[in-house]
Amino acid sequence: MPPSIHPVHLITVLRQKSLTPVIVFLTSRRSCDEAFQAFESTAETLSQARQDVITGVLSELTAAYPSIQDHPLRQMVTAHGVAAHHAGHLPSWKIAIEELMRRGCLDAVFATTTLAAGVDFPARTVVLTQSGVRRDQDFSDLTVAEVSQISGRAGRRSKDSVGFAIVTPSPYMDLGVLTRGLTGRPEPVDSQFIISYPMVLNLLKAHPVDHIQSILARSFAQYQMNAQAETLQHRIDKLQAKLESYQPRECSDWLTQWSAYDQATRQATQKLQARRHHPPEVLARLPFLTPGRVVAFSRFRGVVLRRYRSKGQHHEMVTVLRHGGTVAECPVADITGVVDRTLDFAPAPAFPWAAPEALSWLGQELGEMPKQLPAITLSPPALGEGSGELAKSLDGIFPCPTCPCRPVCAKEFKAANTVKQEWLHHARTVQSLRTGLWHKFQERADTLHDLGYLDSAYKLTDDGEWARLIRIDFSLLITEMIRAHAFDGILPGALAGIMACISYENDRPGSFPRISPAMTALITATRRMASSLAPHDDPPLLRADVGGLAERWVGDTTVTWTQLCRSTSMAEGDIYRLLSRTLEYLSQVHQLRATHPGLASIAAEALSRIRRGVLEELP
Amino acid sequence: MTRDELERALAELPFRMLRRLARTIAGPPAMRMGKRRIIHTIMAEAETNQERIEAAIRTHQAEQLAVAAIPVVPVDAVSDFTAGKPADLDSFLEGIGVPERGTFVPDDWQVEAVDALERGDVIVSVPTGSGKTYVAVEATRRAMYEDRTVVYTSPLKALSNTKFTEFSKIFGPESVGIITGDRRDNPNAPILIMTTEILRNLLYDAAGGEIDVRLDTLGLVILDESQFLGDPERGVVWEETIIFCPSQARMLLLSASIGNPQELAAWLTSIRPNPCHLIRHQRRSVPLRAGYLHPNGKLTPLFRTVAMPPSPSQAVLHPEAKRLFTMYEEDTSYGSRRSG
Incomplete structure (x- = not known):
């Protein structure tokens, strides 16, 4: 059996059961196109009467959207009454398909799940072929809201008395996701409030800085965070009550007291354990191994440069300068004798632990030393000083060892400390929930101040006044480029190109090999600027190929849409979206007429050039 | 053995x-x-x-x-979603066709939504295609009657264009204007269609001192598809618009079904001068049925009952659909293993 139903077969079955018109939801643009192409080989076509209706509707629409006239898919749509509808198509073509569907001329449309919400595009039946959807690089399950958005398209008001959502399996489909989606409650809507640079500038333009906190408090983000904080506060109160339920002690803050005592005891024990790793004669050496001390090993003699113990290691080590001038790391246990001789030098904080001149001097001194030197006799410390002595050493510092509460503290500390840590954690979370937005705002404002858009009183500077008019993504990058005079006197095509680069965030592969040298330099400059702003704002993708595309469209007004499409592997719809986004960015730049007349006029020129052909069709 | x-x-x-x-x-x-x-x-x-x-x-x-x-006890198929005889294909496909055209009578919730706007802001959260537009149009009509400006915003340019055509037909082309990123038609009309971003920018400009006359007489702001508030990239724009919306204007938020409309309503109530009314329901205007189509062309109902189960816990698969899907899973998974 095939992994999933053949599209032609699918539509035939649904036609038989009079379940058409139908929208079939598929995962990718390509599968939509393939499903549509599959009809090419079928001999079965629509009746002439129905074909005439479709032709009629299409020619009606041609008046408003001339690009429908010669659309390559027009023939097949008319013949078979099916179509593909996805973001790779031009908006005008999508409008045509939607209009045909609304008038009931088509039997089937193959669409991606991203079919824009809100566009009036219903059918009698929707077909679900998968339970997942591609998001960025990942594949994740459809949410209940998405499934209900899809199933919401089934059943046209006043045209259908009942609508159908039909599931047809494909590999890796999870039926559970779909049944949950069809019957479950949609997910809650959560705030996606982010504080952007233009927001900061615009807020500070209209309100003094001490009003900002109360304005931010009105956001849904803060409302939701307050609700969260409230729930946490309940937990905190409960934990607080739990902490208070422990009986009073001698000291006021027994947890801190005991934890300090506990830690001190533990550290002392650790020291004791470290001592156990070395025989007493080695331990006796330790105090003598200061930098500059001459020590003897079985086969050579050296000067101690430093003594250390590596993390997690028990063995004491020394770094020594050996006779030949080499620096070596040796265990203290290997030292055979400590010589009664020290060489004074200034130790350095990093390898080789002494200044180069000191090293050569030490080496020289070592070489000149006589063979026989007096050794220090060491008296190994007496063993057996156990924890008893240790406890005594802590006596003076902590009251705990003699405190009457000690057994209770020892018993209850662990449980109580867990509660206290949780309490602290929640308290910190509540704090950040209550003040997080304001801190973020301050952080952004400080950056703007450092860059010179705000003065020290958080009032807009002259640069800030115009910069607040740029209210798009990557506004900081664009305003910084303007301030760096990077756009001064460039061609309209290059301006459009760089705006396209900045605006286009899709990494769907496409290719457009040739870009002008001026454009290359501009992109390099933008990239450099973006990376210098990286600590304050995420850099854009800055795809050179899309910049080249926009530059070509704006730079050379003789280029037709077909030529433009042929010069790249990008889908028509993507090019359209790229150019219309570029248009949006350019019109933002155009707003700077008052302060940057030169730049605004370049932007105006680019805007007028961008609006031609297909771009002019849609208002 | x-x-x-x-x-x-x-x-x-x-x-x-x-x-x-x-x-x-x-x-x-x-x-x-x-x-x-x-x-x-x-x-x-x-x-x-x-x-x-x-x-x-x-x-x-x-x-x-x-x-x-x-013993098998016959149970009314519609009232019980988990037991009883599973629905058959005939009853599943019954009733396909065009409903009789009756005179249009607005649903109770639609009337309620328009009335509630007299008292404060309104959030409408109902399934796709249940007639939110009716509420928008009626509310606009009332605001027009009181000589107040109406702003209607949608997340998409395409949708704004559609609404512009639609509203122009209802209220006459001279009283409807549109402002999007690259289109400005009749921007002084009493009804303005725009994208939400444009309204946000207008509100910022007004707050910044460049007073826009239209905002003084603004009586009603309609935010269509307000579930976009949760959109990771653009959601913030809806939030800003709601925060900075002038207090004398009423807000009408139209949204698809969402999980927490009451939370949104509570938020609006907390920041706006008048309480926010929530109108919500789950009824679809055209009933929905779910089916399962096997790759061999066999169609069966997806659930035991013809009607949709009201919750996932009551969603019991039709035995035939279950059998076919299990068969499908076994076939494809075994096949893909062997060939891979």
Whole structure:
């Protein structure tokens, strides 16, 4: 059996059961196109009467959207009454398909799940072929809201008395996701409030800085965070009550007291354990191994440069300068004798632990030393000083060892400390929930101040006044480029190109090999600027190929849409979206007429050039 | 039992039980393992686990007998979603066609929504295609009657254009204007269609001192598709618009079904001068039925009942759909394993 139903077969079955018109939801643009192409080989076509209706509707629409006239898919749509509808198509073509569907001329449309919400595009039946959807690089399950958005398209008001959502399996489909989606409650809507640079500038333009906190408090983000904080506060109160339920002690803050005592005891024990790793004669050496001390090993003699113990290691080590001038790391246990001789030098904080001149001097001194030197006799410390002595050493510092509460503290500390840590954690979370937005705002404002858009009183500077008019993504990058005079006197095509680069965030592969040298330099400059702003704002993708595309469209007004499409592997719809986004960015730049007349006029020129052909069709 | 008997008996077991058995014997089976493959893994360990396998088979047989012993009680198919005779294809497909055209009578919730706007802001959260536009149009009509400006915003330019055409037909082209990123038609009209971003920018400009006259007489702001508030990239624009919306203007938020409309309403109430009314329901204006279509062309209802189960816990698959889907899963997973 095939992994999933053949599209032609699918539509035939649904036609038989009079379940058409139908929208079939598929995962990718390509599968939509393939499903549509599959009809090419079928001999079965629509009746002439129905074909005439479709032709009629299409020619009606041609008046408003001339690009429908010669659309390559027009023939097949008319013949078979099916179509593909996805973001790779031009908006005008999508409008045509939607209009045909609304008038009931088509039997089937193959669409991606991203079919824009809100566009009036219903059918009698929707077909679900998968339970997942591609998001960025990942594949994740459809949410209940998405499934209900899809199933919401089934059943046209006043045209259908009942609508159908039909599931047809494909590999890796999870039926559970779909049944949950069809019957479950949609997910809650959560705030996606982010504080952007233009927001900061615009807020500070209209309100003094001490009003900002109360304005931010009105956001849904803060409302939701307050609700969260409230729930946490309940937990905190409960934990607080739990902490208070422990009986009073001698000291006021027994947890801190005991934890300090506990830690001190533990550290002392650790020291004791470290001592156990070395025989007493080695331990006796330790105090003598200061930098500059001459020590003897079985086969050579050296000067101690430093003594250390590596993390997690028990063995004491020394770094020594050996006779030949080499620096070596040796265990203290290997030292055979400590010589009664020290060489004074200034130790350095990093390898080789002494200044180069000191090293050569030490080496020289070592070489000149006589063979026989007096050794220090060491008296190994007496063993057996156990924890008893240790406890005594802590006596003076902590009251705990003699405190009457000690057994209770020892018993209850662990449980109580867990509660206290949780309490602290929640308290910190509540704090950040209550003040997080304001801190973020301050952080952004400080950056703007450092860059010179705000003065020290958080009032807009002259640069800030115009910069607040740029209210798009990557506004900081664009305003910084303007301030760096990077756009001064460039061609309209290059301006459009760089705006396209900045605006286009899709990494769907496409290719457009040739870009002008001026454009290359501009992109390099933008990239450099973006990376210098990286600590304050995420850099854009800055795809050179899309910049080249926009530059070509704006730079050379003789280029037709077909030529433009042929010069790249990008889908028509993507090019359209790229150019219309570029248009949006350019019109933002155009707003700077008052302060940057030169730049605004370049932007105006680019805007007028961008609006031609297909771009002019849609208002 | 001999090996052959054992294998045959295993084949009778339901898929879920087989997986459980395989897990206890040979560790968790791989996600996409088919039935045959699982039986194979179990049989590989059969010698040492014979008793355990036989016990599982016996339990299953006992269960089967117990199920057969329960008398079948006929239950009204619509009232009970989990029991009763499963729906058949004929009743599933019954009633396809064009409904009789009656005179249009607004639903109670639509009237309620328009009335509630007199008292404060309104959030409408209803399924797609239930007639939110009616509420928008009626509310606009009332605001027009009181000589107040109306702003209607949508997330998409395409949608704004559609609404512009629609509103122009209803209220006459001279009273409807549109402002989008690259289009400005009749921007001084009493009804303005725009994208939400444009309204946000207007509100910022007004707050910044460049007073826009239209905002003084602004009586109603309609935010269509307000579930966009949760959009990771653009959601913030809706939030800003709501925060900075002038207090004398009423807000009408139209949204698809969302999980927490009451939370949104509570938020609006907390920041706006008037309380926010929530209008919500789950009824679709055209009833929905769910079906399952097997790749061989066989169509069956997806759920036991013709009507949609009201919650996932009551969603019981139609036995035929379940059988076909299990068969499909076994076939494809086994096939893909072997070929891969």
